[in-house]
Amino acid sequence: MTFKFKEPSLKTKETMADVALNGASKNYEESIVSKIKGHTGHENVRVTNSGNASIFIALSGVGENIIIPDQGAWNGFKQVANLLNKNITILKTEQGIIDSEDIEELENNSSLILTSFAGYSGEQNLKEISEACKEKSITIIEDASAGIGDRKKRLGNGEYSDIILTSTGSPKIINAGSGGIISTNNREIFENTKIQQKIVKPNEIILSGIDVELDNIEKKLENTINACSYLKNNLDNVIHQDKRGLNVIIKDQKPKDLSWNLKHELEINKSGFITKCPNYNRVKEKAVAIEIKNLDYCCLTKEKLDLIIEKVEKFKNQ
Incomplete structure (x- = not known):
């Protein structure tokens, strides 16, 4: 085995x-709420049993018009919006990256749901997006499963996003194997979704795992x-090459062949290391x-990263 799939820490x-x-030795939910407030700056926090449950709460608590990026987001956004009979507008992007100028054409008083990183690969400019959305009274719902704990405070920041949610399932930055979180300064979101919150309440075991995983998330992120920056600086044909991200997307005319070769050369103990595109959750191109x-x-050592570079260079565009 060359690479190891991310698991919850031993602790x-x-x-x-x-x-x-033995049962809970402390109020883990209270501890989680306190820690999340420190990251997002939001006053109201709830813990759920999954990331999709957090999406469900968020979309249940806002109006009928939901805006979703045309790629680089999470297909669960559209699925939950359809389940709730919301009116969906698809926002055209540049490989998942939202141009704040395009927000000017959107309907007032809508809700825009997006991920911190487009396709996990390109950081969204939440500050610019937030400024444009405020002009249109558009609520920003940020899925910060990959952005929570940003030391630069550009992602998962309540100054920019009205609602911030995360998955805490595997293999997210907060990796408890299950669970989710949602935070906001708009208390009405939670006042209007009390029944939904009861349905998706997590158990004490998951709460304890989330609480521990919240420690040191800044360093993990x-x-x-x-x-990823090291790989992007040493590979060609990389999408969002100059942006922060948590994966590396390489353009290739034969993605099926490249992904097959990499999966066989870069061995890992679980699947989910190599993703073939076009893929809505990443980019809609080869x-x-x-x-x-x-x-x-x-596995994030120079030796391991150099091995990835070597194998990509070996098989790309074959």
């Missing part, structure tokens, strides 16, 4: 096992971003995504 596993056997975000942090 997280031990804490969850202890809670399963930064290490992953730095690893490419292959190397999901650095899915790797255990022990």
Whole structure:
């Protein structure tokens, strides 16, 4: 085995096992709320049993008009919006990146749901997007599953996003194997979704895991971003080459062949390391995504990254 799929930390596993056997030793939910407030700056926080549950709460609590990027987001956005019978507008992007000028054409009092990183690969300019949305009274819902804990405070920041949600399932930055979080300064979101919140409430075992995983997320996120930057600086034909991200998407005319070769050369103990495009959740063009975000942090070494570069150079455009 060359690479290892990201798992909850040993401390997280031990804490969850202890809670399963002996019950909770503290109020884990209260601790999570306090930590998330410190990251997002939002006053109101709820913990859920999954990222999709957090999306469900967010979209249940806003108006009928939902704006979704045409690529580079999460297909669950559209699925949940359809389930709730929302009116969906598809926003054209540049390989998932939103141009704030395009927001001027959107309907007032809508809600825009997006991910911190387009396709996990290109950082959205949340500051510019936020300024444009405020002019149109558009609510920003940021899925910060990949952006929570940003030391630069450009992502997962309540100054820019009205609602921030995360998945805490595997292999996210907060990796408890399950669960989700949602935060906002708009208390009405939670006042209007009390029934939904009861349906998606997590158990104490998951709460304990999330609480432990919230420690050191800044370092975990930064290490992953730095690893991707190293790859982007040493590979050609990379989409969003100059942007921060958690994966590396390489344009290739034969993505099926490249992904097949890389999967066989870059061995990992689980699937989910190589993604073939076109793929709505990444980009809608021929490419292959190397999901650095899915790797255990022990694999983010120069030796391992150089191996990825070597194999990509060997097989690209064959």
